Amino acid sequence: MQIAGILNRRAVQLSALFALLAAFAVQLVGALLPSVPMLITASAAGLALDLYLQHKQPGLLSLLSKVRFDVQTRQLLRDMFILLGLFQIDGIAPLQEQSPITVMLLVLYGTHFASQALAVLVRRTRQLPIVTRNIDASALGLTAGPPRILARRPSHRLLYVSVPATIGLLLTTATRDAVWGDIGLGLALALSLGGAVYLATWLLPAKRTASDDKVREWLKSWLDEYRPTVGMYFSGGASSAYQANMWLSTLAALDGKPVIILRERFMVQKIEATEVPIVCIPKVADLMMLEHSTLKVLLHPANSGKTSQVLRIPSIKHAFTNHGESDKLSSCNPYAKAYDEVWVAGPAARDRYQLADVGVEDKDVVEVGRPQLAPIKPYAGPPAKDGYTTVLYAPTWEGWDGNPGNTSVVLAGENIVRELLADPKVRLIYKPHPMTGSVDKRAGEADQRMRAMITEAAAQRSGARPGPETAAALEKATAELEHLTATGFRKGADEVERMLLQSTVEEGRAEAIQAAVDAWEAAFWASVPEWEHQVVVGPRPGVFSCYNEADVLIADVSSVISDYLSSEKPYAVANTSGKPEADFIAEFPTVRAATILTPDAKQVGDLLAYVRDPSLDVLVQARTELKEHLLGPSDPPSLVRFDAAALALRDKAEERARRMELRGESDVPSQRGEERADAAEELELEPAEPAEV
Structure with a gap:
């Protein structure tokens, strides 16, 4: 259809x-x-x-x-x-x-x-050379832009x-x-x-924007006044904004003065609601002014071509936080050695870096947990005997290297969906990765076929539906969320006008939006019958909400596993790598507490059996142990460990600054002379006279 x-x-x-x-x-x-x-x-x-x-x-x-x-x-x-x-x-x-x-x-x-x-x-x-959000820019005399049809x-x-x-x-x-x-x-x-x-009136002084030099001076003044201490640096394409958005609440909760540094102008509007100041600096020359600011720590949720530009600033310490962890090679990229520290969730990632031998020293790896996982609810027992078993199938995308083991969509996806739909007591939630099919068209075609299969199966089911009050509640929650997330921009608003409208921070707006999102997700699940299959695409409902709705997860080797394991619920992983199961488990430790599915998906029946009857579940202890291995201990909480790591890295930056203040250019030759004198003394020799020039 x-x-x-x-x-x-x-x-x-x-x-x-x-x-x-x-x-x-x-x-x-x-x-x-x-x-x-x-x-x-x-x-x-x-x-x-x-x-x-x-x-x-x-x-x-x-x-x-x-x-x-x-x-x-x-x-x-x-x-x-x-x-x-x-x-x-x-x-x-x-x-x-x-x-x-x-x-x-x-x-x-x-x-x-x-x-x-x-x-x-x-x-x-x-x-403008600089674009900001959540920062008072009234000193720049910003004005509304011309009508879009003219400009x-x-x-x-x-x-x-x-x-x-x-x-x-x-x-x-x-x-x-x-x-x-x-x-x-x-x-x-x-x-x-x-x-x-x-x-042409926009070229007159009354409407003309500030000069580039004035904007740069204004930013320097703001940095001197605000005195940021810790920031998040992000650069990427439009579809990668989620990698930064997942860290917003964590950044806002850290001790100190946080700031977000972006490089692409469009990304300013891709960042979700936050009270943290946002500064977009497209040019490298302007980026260098951060060297003379109070900023001491930058967190990096992703690698990009522009990351090397900010790594040039020696006064700032850089930590790679990544945007998710898995056993895939991308989780231990050799580029990580460019950072001062690599922050990981738990011991598993530390071991992964050492086994990969990509140049990241163990002393530079810091275990901080995953603060974002707090909304994921813990395991609350099996589904009701007379109810439906909710299965979340959340495969990842095909990746760049053509490895058939990256995603199960091409080789196993339709078999998995077919086996699940054959069970009359299964409710399937299918949430594909948003980049599915972006590299391999076979993945996109298989994804479309699976969506059609699920839609058709849902249409063939019937049963009691929630009352009209649930639809009314969802409509109300949708209206509230749309109201809170509305930007208020007119269609013709340009970059300067948006910057003007976003100069002030609405305190509590981020928390209000999160509460509205939670209310919308609760209303959404209440409005759909428990027997109805769902294809979930787009940002809502979010993947964490799907985790909480599911009784069991079927996934690929990806960060989805690590995050889902915080609930300690049963899960399965598709093995489409062509490797024997023993080799597959040995290579990817995150699957050692999972049911391994072959491409024909014949193990789905056994998986559903122990999900429904915990007495058959022999992997309970393995999941508990793997959770701590992947995410670290639950005490102290992850956010506490994360904040401590940020403060410790800031102290390192300040210690370096003190050393640099004590070390003048004239000290370098004398230090070398002292080193030669010390060496000569140890050998009981006369120190050599410095050569005359």
């Missing part, structure tokens, strides 16, 4: 595209014959369809832009065909002085291109302005009276000139 829907949408989109191209063909024929009805109909239909697609299918029109048939070319061609028709029709003289249609049309396009150049200039003047949507601007011009030209075509074309072009020219003049 989903595939059929996609094919139908594709057919509609292609039909619209061909209709647009056909309109140009008919318009050209109408102009050459000439055929006034054909020319008028095709011209009006083409413009209307172009306007519609700009609003409803902008991605479709981007295909035309890639072959240089963009909106400017299309509108110019449309007007030229109309003009060609006017030349062919008796009684109209577009080039005569009393009917300056051609001249006015050229002036209109000249004004449009001038407006585009002006828009580029305005956008450049409103691009950032030249295609929409041209089409809207062209409407009166095209109507006027078509009326002239129909009536053979040039005055209609003059009126339409005059209106279009007035609109274009008026928009350009209004846009």
Whole structure:
């Protein structure tokens, strides 16, 4: 059904595209014959369809832009065909002085291109070298941005302005009276000139943003006043923002003055609600001003190409916290040795680094636990005998190296889903990794087939559903969450305007949003029947909420296992690596307390049996021991250990700063001389005289 829907949408989109191209063909024929009805109909239909697609299918029109048939070319061609028709029709003289249609049309396009150049200039003047959030930036005199149609949507601007011009030209075509074309072009020219003049006001002092140098000086002043001590550094693509967001609550709870350092401008809005100040510094030269700040510790939840740029700052100590731990090679990347310390959850990760032998010394590995796992509820017993067993299947994505053992989706996913759906007392929750299919199209195709299987199986089930009050509660929770998470930005808001609106911190907003998310997730699960299969995609409900809903997890070798084990519930891992089970367990210690599934998934029946009857579960003690091995002890709490590690690393940074203050440039030769004198004394020799230069 989903595939059929996609094919139908594709057919509609292609039909619209061909209709647009056909309109140009008919318009050209109408102009050459000439055929006034054909020319008028095709011209009006083409413009209307172009306007519609700009609003409803902008991605479709981007295909035309890639072959240089963009909106400017299309509108110019449309007007030229109309003009060609006017030349062919008796009684109209577009080039005569009393009917300056051609001249006015050229002036209109000249004004449009001038407006585009002006828009580029305005956008450049409103691009600051530093972007902030949760920081008072009133000293910079920030202002709201110009309307989006003037500053950032030249295609929409041209089409809207062209409407009166095209109507006027078509009326002239129909009536053979040039005055209609003059009126339409005059209106279009007035609109274009008026928009350009209004846009130009953003270059005047009252609306012009602060200079780059002033912004840099302002940031230095803020750093001196705020005096940050610990921060999180993050750089990455739009889909990687979750790697930073998972650390927000932990960062906010640390002792000291926290700050978030970003490198990509778009990432400022990808960071979820937090009261921690956010500073985006795109350029390396500006990043170096952190060296002269009070910032002593930076936490890194991910590696990126830009990480090496901030590692140049010697006054800051850097700790790699990662965004999850697993037995995969990516969890012990050789890049980790570039950091001063590597913070891991428990002894398992420490052992992993030493076995990997990638240059990370054991003394630089610090066990801090996983503070984010607090919302995961502990095991509360087996499912009710007469109830449903909820199975969470949460496979990871295929990765970059083509290893078939990375994900079970391709080789085992459909078998796992098929075995689970065959049990009438199983309720399946399928939550695929958001990057599934991004590298290997086979994974994406298998993912779509599994979704279709689950949707079809859910449709074949029936039973009692929650009352209407649960739907009302979900609707209320949704409205509350949307209200709290609404940015308040208008559609045309640019970077400077968003920075202006986010200059103040709403105290307690992050906590309120988290409470609203919790309420929404509770309302969501209450609104769906306990027997209904679910395909969960998108940010809500979150994976932790799915953990709490599940009786058992089926996963791949990934950080999902470590996090889920904090509940000590049963779990299974798919082995699609091609290795014998003994070798698989030996290579990946996180699976040693799991049921191992082969690609045919025939072990699913045994898994469900011991989930329902704990007396058959022989892995209880193994899960308890593995949990501590992976996540460390529960006492002291993880957040306490994490905070202690941050304070200890800050002390190291301050100790280095003190050493550097005591060590002047002139001390270096004398230190070497003292070392030679000490060595000579140990050998009972006279120290050598320093050579004269």
